[in-house]
Amino acid sequence: MLVKIFGAAVQGINASLITIEVNCTKGIKFLLVGLPDASVKESHERIVSALQVNGFNFPRQQIVVNMSPADIRKEGSAYDLPLAIGILAASEAMKSDKLEEYVVMGELSLDGSILPIKGALPIAIMAKEAGFKGFILPAQNAKEAAVVDGLDVFGVNNIREVTDFIDGKADLQPTKIDIFQEFLDSQNAFEFDFSDVKGQENVKRALEVAAAGGHNILLIGAPGAGKSMMAKRMPSILPPFTLGEALETTKIHSVAGKIEGNTSLMSRRPFRSPHHTISDVALVGGGTYPQPGEISLAHNGVLFLDELPEFSRSVLEVMRQPLEDRKITISRAKFSVEYPASFMLVSAMNPCPCGYYNHPEKRCVCPPGAVQKYLNKISGPLLDRIDMHIEIVPVPFEKISDREPAEQSISIRERVIAARKIQEERFNHVAGVYCNAQMTSKLLRKYASPDATGLQLLKTAMERLNLSARAYDRILKVSRTIADLDKSETIQSSHLAEAINYRNLDRESWAG
Numbered sequence: 037m038l039v040k041i042f043g044a045a046v047q048g049i050n051a052s053l054i055t056i057e058v059n060c061t062k063g064i065k066f067l068l069v070g071l072p073d074a075s076v077k078e079s080h081e082r083i084v085s086a087l088q089v090n091g092f093n094f095p096r097q098q099i100v101v102n103m104s105p106a107d108i109r110k111e112g113s114a115y116d117l118p119l120a121i122g123i124l125a126a127s128e129a130m131k132s133d134k135l136e137e138y139v140v141m142g143e144l145s146l147d148g149s150i151l152p153i154k155g156a157l158p159i160a161i162m163a164k165e166a167g168f169k170g171f172i173l174p175a176q177n178a179k180e181a182a183v184v185d186g187l188d189v190f191g192v193n194n195i196r197e198v199t200d201f202i203d204g205k206a207d208l209q210p211t212k213i214d215i216f217q218e219f220l221d222s223q224n225a226f227e228f229d230f231s232d233v234k235g236q237e238n239v240k241r242a243l244e245v246a247a248a249g250g251h252n253i254l255l256i257g258a259p260g261a262g263k264s265m266m267a268k269r270m271p272s273i274l275p276p277f278t279l280g281e282a283l284e285t286t287k288i289h290s291v292a293g294k295i296e297g298n299t300s301l302m303s304r305r306p307f308r309s310p311h312h313t314i315s316d317v318a319l320v321g322g323g324t325y326p327q328p329g330e331i332s333l334a335h336n337g338v339l340f341l342d343e344l345p346e347f348s349r350s351v352l353e354v355m356r357q358p359l360e361d362r363k364i365t366i367s368r369a370k371f372s373v374e375y376p377a378s379f380m381l382v383s384a385m386n387p388c389p390c391g392y393y394n395h396p397e398k399r400c401v402c403p404p405g406a407v408q409k410y411l412n413k414i415s416g417p418l419l420d421r422i423d424m425h426i427e428i429v430p431v432p433f434e435k436i437s438d439r440e441p442a443e444q445s446i447s448i449r450e451r452v453i454a455a456r457k458i459q460e461e462r463f464n465h466v467a468g469v470y471c472n473a474q475m476t477s478k479l480l481r482k483y484a485s486p487d488a489t490g491l492q493l494l495k496t497a498m499e500r501l502n503l504s505a506r507a508y509d510r511i512l513k514v515s516r517t518i519a520d521l522d523k524s525e526t527i528q529s530s531h532l533a534e535a536i537n538y539r540n541l542d543r544e545s546w547a548g
Contacts, residue, residue: 039132041122042139043115044162045108046155048373049287049328051162053139055104056115058122063098070103073111073325079144082113083120086148090196095127111325114153117142117172121198130199137169138190140198148195152176154293157286160184170210172198178211179300180290183283185215213300215279226272226304231444233269235431236262242426242538244448247273248455249517250471251510252359252381252421254344256540257428258398259391263384267340270382271307272445274338275456281336284376288335292328306337308379312346316354326366326373331358334379344385345413352418355381359421362474378474381422385414396429411541416504423473423510424538455520472517480509484516490532497536511535 038059044051066080084094101119103110118140125132141159143151152174160181163171170188171181178191188210192198200206230240239255243266246253255263277285286302289295295302310319310330321329331339341347358364362378387393388407393400400407419425456471462483463469469479486494498508512527515535519527 037126037128037132039122039125039135041118041125041135042168043103043118043141044139044155044159045110046158046291047108047371048326048375049158049284049291051155051158052105052108053162053166054108054110054115056118056122057102057104058119058126059100060095060097060123060126061100064096065098065100067098067100068103069101070106071109072103072115073109075113076103076110076115079113079116079119082116082144082146083123085146086116086120086144086195087124089146090148090194092124092129092199095123095129097127099123099126109325112154113143113151114141114155116144117150117195117198120144120195121202124199125202131203134202138172139163139166139168139170140172142172142174142192144195150174150192150194155291156181156295157183157283157290160187160189161287163187172201177295179213180286180295182211182213183215183286183301215301226269226445228269229272229445230266230269230448231442233262233266233442234438236266236428239266239426239428240443240448242424243270244273244452245514245517245521245534245538246270246380246382246424247275247448248452248521249423249459249513250380250473251423251514251517252473253383253424253426254419254422254541255382255384255426255428256387257384258395258430259386261428261430263428264340264342267338267342267382267384268307268309269445270338270340270380271305273448273452274305274380275449275453277303277305277336285336288328288332288375292333294333306334307340308334308337309340309342312341312343314347314351316348316351319351320354320358320364320366320377321375322366326368328375329364331355331364331377331379332375335376337379339379339381341381341383344383345410349413349415353415356417356421380473383422386410387427394427419541420504420506420510423514425541426538427540451521454523455517458520458523472513472520475513475516477509480512484512484527486512486515486527486532487529490515490527490529493529493532494536501536501539503539507539511539514538 041056043054045054087094124130141153156177157180160171161184164184164187172190175191175193178189182189190208191211201208257263282301308330319330321332358377364377365374388402388410390401392398393407459471515527515531518531518534
């Protein structure tokens with residue numbers, strides 16, 4: 037008997053429908069075709085064990101399984117469940133009339149229990165778009181897939197629940213969640229708060245400007261000055277997710293298998309902090325079977341690179357194109373996938389190998405030229421793409437011991453949200469631009485043109501600091517954000533002066 041059951045293959049952050057055809061005839065062979073990888077081929081042993089433990093006999097017939105379309109590579113163990121159900125239906129051990137209504141995915145354990153899969157959310161989106169009634173998947177992934185409205189999502193724990201449901205012997209209750217309520221409940225819960233940071237008012241101001249415009253920022257200062265501490269508090273002042281951003285970010289984390297258990301929709305912006313030993317493939321994504329890298333996992337959030345000069349030169353250089361294009365394309369001989377990578381880069385570094393160059397109290401012991409050599413580990417083109425460079429001076433004892441509470445993140449966040457709303461209204465007619473950091477040259481000329489006084493100030497700064505054309509654009513973008521925080525329609529000289537001041541590493545005298 038020939039039956040069809042439906043699964044899915046995830047490519048990039050989207051899913052494609054896979055039709056699994058199972059035919060049982062006379063014979064003794066088990067044939068699996070349709071470009072399956074090794075883990076799909078190994079499903080035979082898992083299926084045999086799972087069926088036997090749950091009281092089914094594996095058919096003693098020739099079983100031919102075709103996974104269509106044959107030009108899409110099927111990988112992973114998530115096809116165990118649809119293959120097992122297809123074999124039972126083709127051998128007439130269970131009914132098959134309902135199979136065409138559902139997409140079925142899940143990994144089988146040897147005892148028939150169903151283990152979680154990757155990519156449940158994009159598969160659920162595909163199932164709804166393809167007109168399926170429901171999606172049968174592991175219970176651990178049910179809340180994640182239930183985000184998709186208009187699709188019955190059935191979370192199951194073992195194969196017997198699936199067979200009884202298809203046979204009509206038992207009912208399964210679809211998973212229902214209140215997306216908006218869950219989204220609102222966890223939006224403002226942050227582990228770290230800027231009220232813990234004593235002093236450093238100028239740095240907090242710089243981070244507020246960076247958050248308001250989505251600008252990349254580099255923090256440079258001595259060990260213990262508070263670089264990592266403040267960077268970890270950045271998500272607490274970023275504006276909350278829109279529903280569209282949350283859905284897109286959740287899809288990426290779903291594909292990578294990074295969704296926490298019982299999570300439906302990500303409600304807080306991601307904060308990714310890879311170690312400096314990371315490889316370039318792990319950072320940007322890729323592999324034999326491409327997976328999202330850290331820059332894509334940080335999409336719509338923060339990528340924090342601590343001890344920036346310690347990262348491999350090749351790792352830092354591969355970020356140059358994603359920082360401009362806000363996406364990464366990974367190409368292979370037979371296919372290519374594209375992952376979004378619109379992240380805010382926050383990086384930190386010591387000023388020199390010993391860490392105490394420009395320290396107000398401790399003396400730098402580095403030999404002549406060491407400071408410039410250390411800074412040269414970061415290429416000029418990459419520094420150009422970082423909008424703001426902030427030097428951090430250690431906090432004096434009087435500030436550290438001050439018991440007066442500092443400004444809370446929620447207060448800073450309100451100002452950031454107000455500035456983002458101005459930008460949202462400004463760019464509502466421009467596709468793909470949501471904040472000042474994403475402005476093109478055309479938009480800069482329209483919305484960030486300084487007056488005559490400001491232009492002269494900028495000209496002087498360009499000549500004295502020997503700035504590039506890209507640095508010129510970055511200064512205009514940052515000044516536009518500072519004007520938005522001041523609720524000013526025009527960019528004033530004071531806004532430009534503050535933006536120029538955020539280019540510390542462009543000063544020729546900085547490294548001696």
